[in-house]
Amino acid sequence: MEKRKFDFTIGIFDTISETIKDKILNDSKLSETYGVGIYTDKYVIEELKTYPTKNQNERLEEVKKLKKVDFVFLVNTTEKKELKELVTKAYFDFINAK
């Protein structure tokens, strides 16, 4: 089966369990490049109603270290159009930086 050019997931990534690491490992197998979006502190507090123990930069750094994660980006929306723009920009920033 042909792999997608890239795929991504979005989440809070405050406490990263083995379940979450396994999910990323499995999901990343379906694409050549895999990105992870991390919800901003503001979004996590105001929209998801929980206070992250690590700030967004710390969470970003933690996710960067995970296996099979090629690029990371901050997310502060669930609006489809805005999300598409964010993801596409992050992907092309990664490609251009390579």
Add this chain to the structure above:
Amino acid sequence: MEEENGRFGYNVGVYDLVCRTIRQKVEEEAGKEGPYGIGVYTSEFCEEVLMTAPMKTLEERMAIAKSFNDVDFVFSVNTNNRQEVEALAVKAYEEYLLRKKAAEEPKKYKVGFVIGSFDVFHAGHLENIMMAKEMCERVFVVLKTDERIFLKKNKMPRQTTAERAAVLKFLKPVEDVLYMDIDTTRKDVIADVLQHCDPNIDKKEIVAIFGSDLQAKEEQYIGTDWADISVAFTERNPEKMKTVSSTHYQKICDARGGLKVLESFEEQTIK
């Protein structure tokens, strides 16, 4: 999110760690007209979709959500599909309306009482008192004194009779605190309760309420020491009692140097 006809409002979240911003935002929404509910994402949803493992169980997080001012009901959510969330919210709202209606029905008993030591008051004690209040129009707490506890357990409680009574008297559902002294019998307890009742009250409208763990012990006194009053038993979850019990909290207090040490630590941190 407010229904167009203003029936009820709700929001959905993780509710693992709460901060001032979250509390203010929720209470501002909840304080508007109409009943308000909070949907709490299940732990599985948090891990699989939101990509974070919550530190607290779903039950704990729902308790946090319920503790916010003006929140009337809580429900669990395992989806981010808008229609499915809405359906869950509507179902929870309807259950809330049923509970509200049941609460307005006349209570089964006119007067009820619970007996206990209430040493280091905790959520389990409160739950028992709330269950008693659901059954009875008026609730009394019969408090075992220091002397009685020492006689039965050969050790003093961590808090004095006066300290324990002060906490209980402050509780809204508790009408008054009566005392079970070293020489108080079951019949004495009935006599003390009757002093607070209408002299014409039917004794069957007075109920002694115990947890199911005491059923074997107290059942034998129905019709004898408990005379003509009713006796009721409320369910106690043995698994839950392992962590929500006086023994559990007292062990934690003792491991940290005792209640006075914990209280002085709390005073220092508040300063």
